[in-house]
Amino acid sequence: MHADAVVLDIDGVLVDVADSYRRAIVESVDRHHGTTISRDDVQLFKDAGGFNNDWELTYAAALYVLTARETDITLPAFTDEIAARGGGLDAAESVVEASLSDPSVVFDQWDPDGLRETFQALYLGADRYRDLEGGEPPFDAPGYIHHEPVILRSETVDSLGDRGLGVVTGRPAAEADIALSRVALDVADDHRFTMDDWEEGKPHPAALVTVAERLGVESVVFVGDTLDDVKTALNADAADPERVYYGIGVLSGGLSGDDGRQKFAEIGASAVVEDVNEVPDLLD
Numbered sequence: 001m002h003a004d005a006v007v008l009d010i011d012g013v014l015v016d017v018a019d020s021y022r023r024a025i026v027e028s029v030d031r032h033h034g035t036t037i038s039r040d041d042v043q044l045f046k047d048a049g050g051f052n053n054d055w056e057l058t059y060a061a062a063l064y065v066l067t068a069r070e071t072d073i074t075l076p077a078f079t080d081e082i083a084a085r086g087g088g089l090d091a092a093e094s095v096v097e098a099s100l101s102d103p104s105v106v107f108d109q110w111d112p113d114g115l116r117e118t119f120q121a122l123y124l125g126a127d128r129y130r131d132l133e134g135g136e137p138p139f140d141a142p143g144y145i146h147h148e149p150v151i152l153r154s155e156t157v158d159s160l161g162d163r164g165l166g167v168v169t170g171r172p173a174a175e176a177d178i179a180l181s182r183v184a185l186d187v188a189d190d191h192r193f194t195m196d197d198w199e200e201g202k203p204h205p206a207a208l209v210t211v212a213e214r215l216g217v218e219s220v221v222f223v224g225d226t227l228d229d230v231k232t233a234l235n236a237d238a239a240d241p242e243r244v245y246y247g248i249g250v251l252s253g254g255l256s257g258d259d260g261r262q263k264f265a266e267i268g269a270s271a272v273v274e275d276v277n278e279v280p281d282l283l284d
Contacts, residue, residue: 001219001221001246001270001271001282001283001284002219002283002284003163003219003220003221003246003283004163004164004215004217004218004219004220005163005164005165005166005211005212005215005217005219005220005221006160006163006164006165006166006220006221006223006279006283007165007166007167007168007208007211007212007220007221007222007223008152008165008166008167008168008185008222008223008224008276009167009168009169009222009223009224009225009226009229010167010169010171010176010179010180011169011170011171011179011225011253012151012224012225012226012250012252012253012254013151013152013223013224013225013250013252013253013275013276014150014151014152014179014180014183014185014276015148015149015150015151015152015179015182015183016148016149016151016252017148017253018039019144019147019148020123020144020145020147020148021054021123021144022039022042022254023039023122023144023147024054024058024119024122024123024144025037025039025042025054025057025058025061025119026038026039026042026061027122028058028115028118028119028122029058029061029062029065029115031118032062032111032114032115032118033062033065033066033109035065036061036065037061037064037065037075041061041075042057042061042254043254043255044075044076044079045057045060045061045079045082046226046227046228046254047079047083047226047227047255047263048079048080048082048083048087048091049082049083049086049087049088049203049227049228049231050082050086050087050088050089050091050201050228051087051088051089051228052170052201052202052226052228053170053195053201054119054170055112055115055116055119056088056089058115058116058119059089059092059110059112059115059116060082060089060092062110062111062112062115063092063093063095063096063106063110064078064079064092066096066105066106066109066110067095067096067099067100067106070099070100070105070106071099071100073099078092078095081095081098082095117137117138118138120132120133120137121137121138121139121141122141122143122144123143123144123145124137124143124145125141125142125143125144125145125146126140126141126142126143127143128143128145129143132172132174132175145175145178148179148182150182150183151183151252151275151276151277152183152185152276152277153277154184156276156277156279156280157185159280160279160280160283163283164191164215164216164217165185165187165191166187166191166192166211166212166214166215167180167185167187167191167192167193167194167211168192168193168202168207168208168211168222168232169192169193169194169195170194170195170201170202171194171195172194172195172196173194173195173196173197176192176194190214191211191214191215192211193207193208193210193211202224202226202228202229202231202232203228203229203231203232203234203235204232204235205232205235205236205238205239205240207232208220208222208232208233208236208245209236209239209240209243212236212240212243212245217243218242218243218244219243219244219245219246220233220236220243220244220245220246221233221245221246221248221270221279221282221283222236222245222246222247222248223248223250223276223279224247224248224249224250224253225249225250225251225252225253225254225255226253226254226255227249227255227263227264227267229247229249230247230248230249230264230267230268230269231247231267232247233245233246233247233248233270234247234267234268246270246271247268247269247270248269248270248271248272248273248279248282249261249264249269249271249272249273250272250273250274250275250276251272251273251274251275252274252275252276260272
């Protein structure tokens with residue numbers, strides 16, 4: 001395919017976050033409620049859509065754990081209901097309300113602020129928590145941010161030649177900076193969008209379209225590890241008649257194997273590759 005620019009997600013694309021963000025999700029819920037979901041179960045929320053923000057995914061996972069104590073609902077059924085309601089945290093809250101005659105039993109125990117604080121302490125570690133959160137962490141932790149193996153190779157960046165380069169991620173800006181520094185990827189500030197730069201989140205096309213406009217290109221490849229990433233490219237293609245957008249799914253995040261390939265293909269991915277280092281081979 002022809003592309004004047006390549007725009008990259010970070011998590012699962014540039015770095016492996018199985019032992020960082022996903023571990024923080026699972027352990028934050030466990031610390032608060034004494035039980036949790038598995039790391040593999042995190043993908044059920046991702047596939048339901050609307051969970052570009054891992055804090056909100058953590059809140060939704062906690063809602064499931066609390067609801068499961070009061071009902072016989074299974075996690076696949078819970079996330080299917082989230083998907084049927086359009087995805088995201090609002091949909092998860094709606095599922096709780098539909099599942100219980102008295103939803104306050106769940107909501108009275110639910111503590112999003114506490115979950116976020118715990119998540120950040122686990123993910124960042126004590127020193128970075130003080131730097132980025134501006135206060136004392138609730139407990140000392142070394143920080144799972146140090147457990148993010150680099151996926152992107154330097155020769156892959158070289159292979160992209162003079163194509164424009166951008167980033168669209170659900171990470172907060174400071175955490176995006178840390179990851180980009182780790183992979184030694186230099187992306188201009190106005191060619192990147194983070195959680196701090198827009199409210200809608202993926203799969204809304206606004207960030208991707210804005211980056212394409214700023215790059216001044218006519219064709220864009222967006223590389224991501226979730227179904228919402230590919231949907232972002234599809235939505236951008238529909239919203240922006242001035243440009244062509246391709247969504248490429250990578251199998252280095254939560255989706256993997258034949259099942260991952262099938263899910264990406266079913267929603268309209270232009271291509272599916274093992275990881276971002278195979279992307280240059282797709283481009284003419």
